[in-house]
Amino acid sequence: MGTHSLLPLAVALLGLLSPCVTRLTPRVSFLMGSPGRHLIRFSSPDVSNTTTLLLRDDGDVLYVGARDAVLELDVSHGDAITLKSKLDWSPSDKDLEQCSMKGKKMADCPNFIRVLQFLNTSHIYACGTFAFSPRCTYINSETLTMSSKPDEGRGRCPYDPYQRNTAIIVDGELYTGTVADYRGNWPVISRHLSEGRRVDLKLDDTLGWLEDPTFISSTFIPDEEKIYFFFSEVGREYDFIDKFIVSRVAQICMSDVGGQRTLQRRWTTFAKAQLLCQADSELPYNVIQDIDSLPPAQGAPADDTLFYGLFISQWSVNSGRSAVCSFRLADIKSVFSGNYKVLNRDTLQWSTRVQEKVANPGECGLHNASDNALRFVKENFLADDSVRPFGRSPTMVSAEHNYSHLRVQRVQAANSRDYTVLFLLTESGYLHKVVLLQSGAHIIEEIKVFEQSQPVKNLVLSIPKAVIYVGTSEGVVRVPTANCSFYWTCAQCVLARDPFCGWDPASRACVKVSDSQISLGQDIDRGNVEEVCNSVSITHRVRFGSNKLPAASCPAGELVSVSLNEVVRLQCPAASQLSQQLWERPNSRLSSDLYLHLGDGSLSFVATPTTLGHYLCLSTENGYQQTMAIYHVKQRSSPMAPTSYTRHHTHALPTTQSVARPGPGLHMSGGVWPNRITTEQGGTEPTLSSGDTQVTTRQLGGNITLWTLKSGQKEDEFWDREPQLLARGPCYLKELVVVSVLLVLCLSLLVTLLLYVFKQRCRRRTVPQARTPTRDSDRRTPVEQEAFRENQFQSKHNGQALQSGQASGLVCNGAFTGSNGHLPNTPI
């Protein structure tokens, strides 16, 4: 039966599945309170909504804008975050009363601090929503006291605490993007605190500069003397669809002082362009959520600055997915120096300009230009081209994680090569650490940092201190960027592929790369354990009965006593969430007639004289195999020798959990590893408790592990004690096993089939151009189809359409690989 004849069935089954899952599984997951990722938290009953964060350059003090307060936190100590001082700043009862009389919820009326920026070496500038009547003030950063009476904060801070805004102070001037009215429909990008001949500037009030924007971020690029703003807004140039959201980058020049007659006290250098996070011919991820800049590597020009943006999609087919796209400063600059669309002020229609170019919009120094030129600027501020992602497609696409915030860092690995590491915050409260590899994104770990879903939150990364701060209404949490000592073997250290961590063979520990002078074992790109750990045979330290916590990757053996015909289930802990488990018996095969491999990696079988004996559970990850559990299943002794067995399994499943220590990949919620070996021998430790034993596990070219114990006769005694063959009991369960096995066979066939079709579908969905348009257009709503067509049109129009062959293949895990042209492109 060829696979193709199975397709109709598969198609029927596909209807039951949601769109292709681009699997990106975090290798290790830490729950709240997990000992492997000990977080330092600051929270206090009289402090809430600690969501605006400002870290001092030296990384020792964190200023926090909270509800009705500004806090100064001492974060210089590793073991605690302490409150140094607190500045209370709340609206009066009268203000609150007015706020609620205007119809606002009382819970939204306090003063939520939304702007917190260093003004100069001695002062901080802060603004708060102040009962829907924003106020700003200067705060002495030493004493944390206000050094002036608060003044009006209109245009600097939003009225509504849930409205996003952005603010940045450069050279003592405040640049902001926010709404400047109570109702929230007058958005502005403006400059404040200007002095002397420099005047405060804002956008011209005429329509079309901003269209219902959500401000995300602003950044200062010193080499350009420009401030860039990032936001999303309604894309009026796509007038054929209602409310098509586009993401934008806008720029203004710091030298701008407004026009002399035209555009007086208004920006003359404002220009905006679309940021397109889209693989060719895919629907765009059009709504920007967050963005962070990655300065160029040492010695590289400023043009190589990259902006890593996080996007979600407006379209229902991509609901719940997020994408990361990076944009190069050089590309942004070239779009701004190119052609501009022209706005017809009567019809409010955008069109590509045909008349002569009178000025170069976006060019610094335009404030000196003629009225004629400035009138031109007023109508030509939307760049014709879009800024496309560096590498032409998203850096990473995640189907299952709804990310909201992102920080990026360049990390020098042990081999002196630079890797890009992203910290991504999910809506559900996990911080993901992701390394970008040639083969795609690899999620090194995920750490739960808050419990409840958070409407307002923030991330701050301190590269010199190697920590990340998460500010939510639950408090401020400090997360070290890595905990290398969590990886307790060379294999774990290498498999993690964490650029921060490497294996020090001398101290036999996984250590921080930045702390180490010597060369460390690490393989970020391939995670090849055998090469790095320099071992065909890997020696594990086994501590039977030792109280030391995760000391060995090779586990203690466990004796499992069973009655004949009892159903035995042996657990196999996963080494990580990326590993696969495999069962082995020395000198015999696990025939599928007798053994059931369960979904959680455990093995189930009926105890018969043939199934008694030794079992090994192996875990395979990235081609490396390690022993996770060893069991000796033996028949429970006859009642003739009662004294040696005081504990009994009263249920069919033996207490195998006692050795099935969860691997690092499992969720660990603060529990303690079980570390005593439970045996049937009178409740005492087994004979193996005599200290450390060397177990050598050999990998023979993918063929399975030989395991021997090098020392200790007692151990040998333990392992070699073969079960006595007793009289065969009645065996009614054989039939059951046969039926089960048949069922399993059927199921595995089905699963294989699904996987096959799924794989096809994934490739077709994520390899740009490689999919038939029909099915996807069927799934799109008419509006989405329009958007899709327009974007296709746009890319062709801009002469930037890629051939399918050139498009970098984005395979299922969101990885960049060469496009896989030879894949069968079976029509479904």
Ligand SMILES: *[C@@H]1O[C@H](CO)[C@@H](O)[C@H](O)[C@H]1NC(C)=O
């Ligand atoms: C790092 O992991 C080790 C081993 O699990 C643990 O003992 C230690 O507390 C962890 N450190 C931090 C800072 O999380």
Ligand SMILES: *[C@@H]1O[C@H](CO)[C@@H](O)[C@H](O)[C@H]1NC(C)=O
């Ligand atoms: C403030 O925190 C509370 C929970 O303590 C939360 O419900 C509310 O949404 C937060 N408000 C803002 C504006 O962040």
Ligand SMILES: *[C@@H]1O[C@H](CO)[C@@H](O)[C@H](O)[C@H]1NC(C)=O
């Ligand atoms: C910082 O700015 C404040 C407010 O304008 C001013 O009072 C103070 O003198 C400035 N400090 C320095 C060191 O310039």
Ligand SMILES: *[C@@H]1O[C@H](CO)[C@@H](O)[C@H](O)[C@H]1NC(C)=O
């Ligand atoms: C993802 O998060 C955004 C907020 O950032 C929210 O609006 C959206 O509904 C979420 N999507 C899903 C599928 O949870």
Ligand SMILES: *[C@@H]1O[C@H](CO)[C@@H](O)[C@H](O)[C@H]1NC(C)=O
């Ligand atoms: C532009 O205007 C600034 C003042 O706004 C002035 O100092 C400068 O000399 C002018 N430059 C030119 C080329 O006219």
Ligand SMILES: *[C@@H]1O[C@H](CO)[C@@H](O)[C@H](O)[C@H]1NC(C)=O
């Ligand atoms: C694996 O082991 C079997 C015997 O158990 C042997 O026949 C086979 O050649 C081995 N394969 C490899 C790759 O070593």
